[in-house]
Amino acid sequence: MSGNQVEVVALIDFPEVTDKRLRENFVVHNLYEADDQAAMLKELAPRVRGVATMGQIGCTAEIMAALPNLEIISCYAVGVDAVDMPAAREHDVIVTNTPDVLNDCVADLAVGLTISLLRDIPNADHFVRNEPWYTPTDYPLTRALGGKTLGVVGLGRIGMGAAKRAQAFGMNIAYHNRSKRDDVDFAYYASPAELAANCDVMVLLCPGGPATQHLIDKDVLDALGPDGFLVSISRGTVVDEAALVDALVNNRIAGAAMDVFEHEPQVPDALKQARNVILTPHMGSGTRETRAAMGNLMIDNLIAHFSGKPVLTRVE
Numbered sequence: 363m364s365g366n367q368v369e370v371v372a373l374i375d376f377p378e379v380t381d382k383r384l385r386e387n388f389v390v391h392n393l394y395e396a397d398d399q400a401a402m403l404k405e406l407a408p409r410v411r412g413v414a415t416m417g418q419i420g421c422t423a424e425i426m427a428a429l430p431n432l433e434i435i436s437c438y439a440v441g442v443d444a445v446d447m448p449a450a451r452e453h454d455v456i457v458t459n460t461p462d463v464l465n466d467c468v469a470d471l472a473v474g475l476t477i478s479l480l481r482d483i484p485n486a487d488h489f490v491r492n493e494p495w496y497t498p499t500d501y502p503l504t505r506a507l508g509g510k511t512l513g514v515v516g517l518g519r520i521g522m523g524a525a526k527r528a529q530a531f532g533m534n535i536a537y538h539n540r541s542k543r544d545d546v547d548f549a550y551y552a553s554p555a556e557l558a559a560n561c562d563v564m565v566l567l568c569p570g571g572p573a574t575q576h577l578i579d580k581d582v583l584d585a586l587g588p589d590g591f592l593v594s595i596s597r598g599t600v601v602d603e604a605a606l607v608d609a610l611v612n613n614r615i616a617g618a619a620m621d622v623f624e625h626e627p628q629v630p631d632a633l634k635q636a637r638n639v640i641l642t643p644h645m646g647s648g649t650r651e652t653r654a655a656m657g658n659l660m661i662d663n664l665i666a667h668f669s670g671k672p673v674l675t676r677v678e
């Protein structure tokens with residue numbers, strides 16, 4: 363059985379295909395639409411058994427405390443750093459995420475941004491639209507990918523996807539993880555600063571949360587140096603954004619592509635104005651295909667749980 367009578371709270375407006383399937387299986391209450399969310403939670407408290415949310419929104423301890431019959435938080439994201447995990451454990455609430463189904467699209471964007479940075483694609487596009495173009499040498503030369511080293515911070519499943527793609531473009535691979543992997547022969551560096559000193563493009567694919575807070579700081583950026591590029595595509599908290607802005611505006615690194623931000627969706631004006639920066643709106647997994655797969659996995663976890671089966675992708 364799929365739990366037709368089970369009531370869940372949605373914390374975001376899911377894409378239509380996901381919203382439709384969620385409603386086919388559950389009674390769904392849109393908390394994000396309520397003018398008075400506390401009042402809505404109070405009214406729903408006796409009946410709600412599930413929460414459906416996304417990575418950037420997560421779920422607070424307050425929401426968990428307001429829903430005494432909550433059994434599961436199903437998160438439409440691989441990263442659950444915005445879910446208060448200690449509170450979930452305290453309230454004995456299961457948390458699920460959507461790993462793997464997004465690996466390819468996030469790795470695609472990581473490498474797409476690397477190409478865009480080195481070949482200067484956004485500025486070249488702006489040039490053709492807006493600047494006088496008279497001779498074949500009017501636009502400055504860009505940089506090749508081949509022979510450069512991609513330094514992956516967080517060589518997990520998405521990191522491996524980015525590494526394989528970059529190899530297809532002739533790049534060498536190096537990485538930093540908390541510990542060395544014995545199943546790859548890429549160069550390993552025990553600290554982000556050592557990796558930064560030994561790569562041309564540093565791509566951040568490690569999880570967010572306290573363990574990686576400001577892992578990329580001034581020292582790491584200085585080790586990356588004036589010919590080095592940064593691609594930030596996991597969580598904004600991994601980078602000390604003030605240090606990054608300072609390094610970019612003073613050309614202490616060559617450039618950065620950022621899909622995630624420390625205080626998302628706020629983006630510092632200095633980044634918006636910098637020519638050596640590419641900005642995208644946290645869209646690594648944001649394709650129709652991947653988001654549909656993430657939505658299905660989020661719902662499959664809810665269905666499994668409310669059918670008395672083990673969930674498919676639990677976060678411990």
Ligand code: 8YV
Nearest residue numbers: 416417418438439440441647
């Ligand atoms: C999404 C993400 O942007 O999976 C993650 O951890 O950051 C992304 O896939 C988003 O959270 C979708 O809900």
